[in-house]
Amino acid sequence: MKEKAVVLLSGGLDSTTCLAMADRAGHEIYALTIRYGQRHAAELRAAKRIAKAYRVKRHAVLHIDLAAFGGSALTDRHQMVPKGRSLKAMGRGIPATYVPARNTVFLSLALAWAEALGAGHIYIGVNALDYSGYPDCRPAFIRQFERLSRLATKGGVTGAWRARVHTPLIRLSKAGIIRLGRRLGVDTSITHSCYDPGKGGRPCGRCDSCLLRAKGFKEAGMADPITG
């Protein structure tokens, strides 16, 4: 019998590659997409396409209105998504697109589903090297979350169940992720990366996420099927 895995799926390059890794590892996949009051729906459409393409066992979409809290350019309409930044500027500090405690919220929900399913694996496509500077993408955070999960759950306390948090991309560059995706047969044309898309989900080409994606494809020596 296949082992169950909960895979956090945003619809971007990273989470899609992560899902492909879980698929390759032979897991039965439960994809979890969390809409958190982002400004755009293009990511959600991408996540649905990807879950379908990988024939996941189930795709759960949870809506949580983190916009009620504000504090991020991704959830607060009054804050602007930074555009046209140099890599040097991106490497400096934590950007305005940081969403307070986002990955703690995401992993908590993945943990809840994993325990309900008895799934021993959680996959999250975090990446500590892509200039993001997000605190909740670092290995130390992930290890601490695993520690917490053993105290937080019935299975962890009784010893009957535990989940490992897999972060297969955590030490890869964007180009490395794209190359890995190519080896795994990821169809990057159905992914979505832009923080601030225009009509029909068209990427802006100037936010950090678009710029890092373009740089990744260039370094991997490939053309991005979305932007050509």
Next chain:
Amino acid sequence: MKEKAVVLLSGGLDSTTCLAMADRAGHEIYALTIRYGQRHAAELRAAKRIAKAYRVKRHAVLHIDLAAFGGSALTDRHQMVPKGRSLKAMGRGIPATYVPARNTVFLSLALAWAEALGAGHIYIGVNALDYSGYPDCRPAFIRQFERLSRLATKGGVTGAWRARVHTPLIRLSKAGIIRLGRRLGVDTSITHSCYDPGKGGRPCGRCDSCLLRAKGFKEAGMADPITG
């Protein structure tokens, strides 16, 4: 200026007493109620009454469909809420009303709001002594969450901000909580405890939560204004 505090408010006795503690400590209160696909709306009505009674600065109500995950008698329609159990039976193991990773999800959301607000205090009315056996109500879990929160957030990493998680009820019996509430002037008539209320939110009187509430009032030598 008052220090800000995020208070998790379910509408029950414990969270209301916890809110009264935060109020007494002189905080500006941001009450956070999370509806997670419970079967009943009576708790939410109670939470709204209580937030109003304490004139909190803001009351955020987040809806998260944890019922999509199942795994608990509180979120899964196919599971029954245990009724008429003896205290001995309640003291044995983790009950069917355990919601997988619930307090991890709740504290993550409180952390997200606290960081967005710059609030240095989070209050949660967990209790390790009330026969519940819930793993995520124990001091070790709370301390581990505080550790995680420092790695998980921008403020924690830069050192500019951190939140303390207050659990003023963690070592109190239900009777102790009721006595504390009396000293703080808590109006227990507007709280709601039942896991499985009937029409109009009337408590069933037989679930663990009703039985522990009744025992608490009895031991405190007081009448429960709800059941008389």
